[in-house]
Amino acid sequence: MLKVEDLCYEYESGFKLKNINFEVKGGESIGIIGENGSGKTTLVKNLIGLLRPKSGKILLNGEDTSKMSVAEIARTIGFVFQNPDNQIFASTVKEEVSFGPQNLKMDNIEEIVEDVLKKTDLFKYKDSHPFKLSGGEKQRLALASILVMNPKILILDEPTSGLDLRNARKLIGIVKNLQREGRTLILISHDMKLVSDLCERIILMKSGEIIADGGIKEIFNDSNLLEKTRLDLPEIAKLSKILEFGIVFDPEELYRKWRASND
Amino acid sequence: MIRYTMFLRRRSILHSIDPRSKIILSLFLFTVCIFFNDPIYIGIIFFFLIISLKIFGKIEIKKTLSFLKPMLPFVVMIMLLWILLGSEKGNVIYQIWKLKIKDVNIEMAIAMGFRVLAMILSTFLLLMTTEQRDLVLALVKMKLPYEYGLTIAIALRYVPTLASLAVSITDAQKARGLELEKGNILEKIKKYVPILVPLIVKSIQLAQELAIAIETRAFGKPNRTFYRDLKFKFKDLVFLSAAVIFFVICLYLRIKRYGVLDI
Ligand SMILES: Nc1ncnc2c1ncn2[C@@H]1O[C@H](COP(=O)(O)OP(=O)(O)OP(=O)(O)O)[C@@H](O)[C@H]1O
Numbered sequence: 001m002l003k004v005e006d007l008c009y010e011y012e013s014g015f016k017l018k019n020i021n022f023e024v025k026g027g028e029s030i031g032i033i034g035e036n037g038s039g040k041t042t043l044v045k046n047l048i049g050l051l052r053p054k055s056g057k058i059l060l061n062g063e064d065t066s067k068m069s070v071a072e073i074a075r076t077i078g079f080v081f082q083n084p085d086n087q088i089f090a091s092t093v094k095e096e097v098s099f100g101p102q103n104l105k106m107d108n109i110e111e112i113v114e115d116v117l118k119k120t121d122l123f124k125y126k127d128s129h130p131f132k133l134s135g136g137e138k139q140r141l142a143l144a145s146i147l148v149m150n151p152k153i154l155i156l157d158e159p160t161s162g163l164d165l166r167n168a169r170k171l172i173g174i175v176k177n178l179q180r181e182g183r184t185l186i187l188i189s190h191d192m193k194l195v196s197d198l199c200e201r202i203i204l205m206k207s208g209e210i211i212a213d214g215g216i217k218e219i220f221n222d223s224n225l226l227e228k229t230r231l232d233l234p235e236i237a238k239l240s241k242i243l244e245f246g247i248v249f250d251p252e253e254l255y256r257k258w259r260a261s262n263d
Numbered sequence: 264m265i266r267y268t269m270f271l272r273r274r275s276i277l278h279s280i281d282p283r284s285k286i287i288l289s290l291f292l293f294t295v296c297i298f299f300n301d302p303i304y305i306g307i308i309f310f311f312l313i314i315s316l317k318i319f320g321k322i323e324i325k326k327t328l329s330f331l332k333p334m335l336p337f338v339v340m341i342m343l344l345w346i347l348l349g350s351e352k353g354n355v356i357y358q359i360w361k362l363k364i365k366d367v368n369i370e371m372a373i374a375m376g377f378r379v380l381a382m383i384l385s386t387f388l389l390l391m392t393t394e395q396r397d398l399v400l401a402l403v404k405m406k407l408p409y410e411y412g413l414t415i416a417i418a419l420r421y422v423p424t425l426a427s428l429a430v431s432i433t434d435a436q437k438a439r440g441l442e443l444e445k446g447n448i449l450e451k452i453k454k455y456v457p458i459l460v461p462l463i464v465k466s467i468q469l470a471q472e473l474a475i476a477i478e479t480r481a482f483g484k485p486n487r488t489f490y491r492d493l494k495f496k497f498k499d500l501v502f503l504s505a506a507v508i509f510f511v512i513c514l515y516l517r518i519k520r521y522g523v524l525d526i
């Protein structure tokens with residue numbers, strides 16, 4: 001679905017992305033993790049065309065994206081920005097969400113907008129002013145205004161930062177529904193619990209390079225890697241590792257393993 | 264990345280001079296550029312500025328040129344206007360259709376190009392070697408009311424912040440399919456609404472936060488003292504005298520009509 005070949009990028013400040021290679025299959029959920037400043041956001045901006053690679057290729061369904069505009073890429077890859085305040089401009093929630101589909105000249109805008117508002121639990125606010133929404137609701141509005149363009153791949157950059165537990169859970173619930181629909185998810189987060197909750201595969205970045213790419217359990221089991229990148233595992237994974245059950249994220253599974261080992 | 268100031272930290276004579284002398288020097292240099300219209304004279308001033316920045320300011324020539332680069336379109340436009348619409352006198356050296364290109368106008372275009380560049384450089388000389396807070400302090404010490412000084416400081420400080428905010432907002436809207444390049448002029452203007460609204464809202468929020476911050480620091484209390492002070496030292500006197508002598512010599516040359524071409 002999405003293939004990155006030998007991508008390199010360099011900011012004027014000198015920070016570099018070096019030889020990025022990976023492939024994303026339809027329906028996969030990938031977590032991109034790494035320290036602050038390791039280049040996660042930079043990589044993703046290259047994927048959606050806001051930054052253009054210095055060398056290397058990005059293939060989207062086999063087509064080279066270097067000839068596509070950001071708007072064209074946006075039909076397939078939706079990127080939800082960190083800060084919802086940076087995009088709210090309309091005077092009603094409905095109008096705000098309609099912006100993308102209008103730009104892409106989609107059909108039945110009214111219908112899809114209502115549908116997305118229902119999915120993101122914002123329908124009751126459809127005629128309210130977006131600035132009146134709470135932080136959690138604004139975050140969902142940002143998600144809705146991307147989802148409405150029906151992208152096959154959804155990229156979320158720190159979607160739950162600054163949200164309380166209730167709003168974070170609500171958002172995660174929405175994302176899980178999207179996964180069930182078969183959408184591809186790329187999640188950037190420092191919250192390993194969230195990553196383990198949503199993703200099976202991890203791309204680990206450090207200083208502009210991918211230093212590991214694989215199943216989440218394999219990577220969380222690799223003590224060398226953890227040491228090198230100072231990753232903090234979810235508490236339950238730490239416990240299961242100490243108990244020598246490998247990496248387990250589900251409390252019930254851990255309990256079952258523990259029972260089995262006691263018998 | 265967008266730079267916060269033009270200031271470049273170096274250990275040099277120009278950096279250590281009292282900012283008040285530098286403000287005066289800057290004004291002198293600016294005025295002297297208007298005195299002459301002989302390309303040789305203005306050319307000399309231009310190269311003198313670049314070389315002085317290197318010798319006395321320890322600012323690499325490459326760096327100075329990189330600061331001048333964004334101004335080039337402006338300079339080229341001025342030169343073209345002089346070539347095409349300059350004086351009626353002089354010999355035609357080339358003619359395309361009704362456009363006559365004359366030798367005097369080419370000469371003038373070169374002079375004006377250097378003049379604009381030298382004028383820009385004379386202000387850059389001040390901005391590249393003086394920290395903003397020193398600049399503002401100098402203006403206040405030169406009897407500018409503190410409120411105005413603070414206003415200038417805030418304006419200088421927030422230009423880059425707002426510029427990078429505008430970039431983030433534009434990126435967010437592009438990811439929603441906004442295509443700024445497309446459409447006729449009216450449509451293009453309309454496309455800036457989704458960028459301007461969040462920008463203005465954010466600016467107002469910033470201003471409110473800033474007002475509170477200033478208020479909590481007892482702004483407006485009379486008889487304020489300064490944490491940093493400026494001392495006019497002997498070397499500043501030498502520097503200022505040199506600047507005055509330079510200015511007087513140029514004024515004399517101008518009165519005697521050296522470096523002034525009649526066109
Ligand atoms: N517009 C820019 N111009 C120049 N350098 C930049 C720019 N944006 C980011 N950088 C630099 O590139 C590096 C990588 O930044 P990036 O935002 O991709 O990191 P990140 O992994 O997303 O970090 P975080 O976890 O903090 O979001 C950083 O060192 C940063 O200073």
Ligand SMILES: [Mg+2]
Nearest residue numbers: 040041042157
């Ligand atoms: Mg980031």
